[in-house]
Amino acid sequence: MSLATEAFMSQIAAAEPWPENATLYQPLREDQILLSDCASSLAVQAFLRMCGLPVQVVCRANAEYMSPSGKIPFIHVGNQVVSELGPIVQFTKAKGHSLSAGLDDVQRAEMKAYMELVNNMLLTAELYVQWCDDATATEISRPRYSSPYSWPLNNILAFQKQWEVRRKMNAIGWGGKTLEKVYEDVSQCFQALSQRLGTQTYFFAKQPTELDALVFGHLFTILTTRLTNNELAERIKSYSNLLSFCRRIEQTYFEGKHS
């Protein structure tokens, strides 16, 4: 299929309404998924719930390899496959569902800046803690990541992943950072988010946006995931407005509806 027809097909598909059988794929919830993937997956789930779009969550051991970009999570809607929050937001927008439509240009720019902050700081810090902190990598990340595979493939894949993440960290200049410095950076990020949120219900007044979904995904996952030490979670707990923000989104969008 040529690029032009592909683009045409995706436009046709975008014009179709959201189907009932939309599916979100992520790694196995109990044994396999890691903090960073869980956070990204939860952010997309929160976003879709905020949009009121039904999606069924399916756990697959090979979700990472099924994803067209190699990243978690991805959604299968009709015959379209879209991965990661950014493209999914674009995709739902094309179908007429948008959370940030009411924002003006300045607010939208601000929202994008904060989303970049979360992706560059929180997501990177999560990856750093998972794969570059030896205790976490040995006790949690490698065994969990490789749990669906049999020996010796499990070791090969886990080390391959670790090597890949470490190379990325070196490329963006995080390779030389100490764990303490990463915690410091994360605290600053929390502080910036806490200040922006202030006493509002959501980051942009009364209506949730994709930024709220993204922040919720990461904060909630950090708070509820057990790591070798609870330093990341402890640092959030000093910002009470972030805690109540998480609880609010959880109650509004996940409780009740889930059961």
Add this chain to the structure above:
Amino acid sequence: MGTVHARSLDPLPMHGPELGVQADDIESAHIEPEPNQEVLENKDVVVQRVHIDGLGRTKEDLLTYEIADVFRAKNLIDVMRKSHAARQKLLRLGIFRKVEVVIDTSRGADALPNGLDVTFEVTELRRLTGSYSTMVGNNEGSMVMGLKLPNVFGRAEKLTCQFSYGTKETSYGVSFFKPQPGNFERNLTFNAYKVTGQFPWSSLRETDRGISAELSFPLWKTSQTLKWEGVWRELGCLARTASFAIREESGHSLKSSLSHSMSIDTRNSSILPRKGGLLKIHQELAGYTGGDASFLKEDFEIQLNKSLFWDSVLSASLWGGLLLPIGERATSIADRFYLGGPTSIRGFSMYSMGPQSEGDYLGGEAYWAGGLHLYTPLPFRPGKGGFGDLFRTHFFLNAGNLCNLNYGEGPQAHLKKLAECIRWSYGLGVLLRLGNIARLELNYCIPMGVQSGDRICDGVQFGAGIRFL
């Protein structure tokens, strides 16, 4: 006392490019009886010594097995016959470029009057040889670069490294071959490889990295192979537009399997045989030695050839296979069977029949395919006795089926399923033999019994390959 100089008993061709040996200008033994010569022909002789000249790195103990028979010869004809047989055995080891035999009367203090000395003059192959070739596989061409270290440790071991850069795949491999001394057919092979393949009919890309150990031995008239193989398989989509069924198969898996194969081949040639038959049975059990793929796979191939009038040959073949998953896990797309294309059921596109999803073929768990061919020389036989003999015309009739089986229905239902919706095709074409390994075909095909979803190639179809139905 004269000298009997026998280079060889009869002009046998030294075939096999493996050996790298050109057929010597073999003279038939000529013995000119002169009046003062003692005619040894019918007299008892004793082979006193066997020399091997020209050995470098080859260990002598290996060769003693090959030449031991020469000592048992009782008369001159026997000596010559056994020396010739020993020469053949030495050449087959694939470690000598040239072997010559000189038979002489014994000399020295302990020489018996009827004693003979046999001397093998050998030239070893170089320690390291490189090769460069192009290869034609199933609808694919590739450039192959190889390094060969024959006789690495002096006992006919062979180390081969191969790098192949192809139109569709790039792969490399290292293989170590070790025959049992004195029993060349019984041998061990170790392999380590990486193979990447693209399968556009399934929108699938597969990268295999594996190691294997293989034991081959002859048993009665068959040749048997036992093999263990551990393969790390990485599957991925060839394009973003791949169907979701292919996407679901993506990822890594580890297959550890034990397999056994048996073959009896009485054909006179593997490409365009004139007579003889072939029976091949292959079975593979995966999952019991580790890994996460578990299945039992059975596969067979039968071919019978019969010469008819006017140099024409009638050939019938039948293939079949069954893949049984063991346990809960469904079979992987990488293990299933594919059918269709110019090398199996002609008139259909390559591997484009049977179960499919959005135009991507998923393969089946059971298949059968049969073919009936009538090969004849070219009409009016142009180039007879030369180039023209590489060509044949053929008329063919192919049929087969590929499907998934719902286990639990029982064998009756399975057979019924394989017997309904049979795909078949007929036609005629010209084929060209390439060496003794591959053939090219240009056919006009008429596909029949086409089921919805099958991709056909109505009319002219070109095929190249090494294994044909």
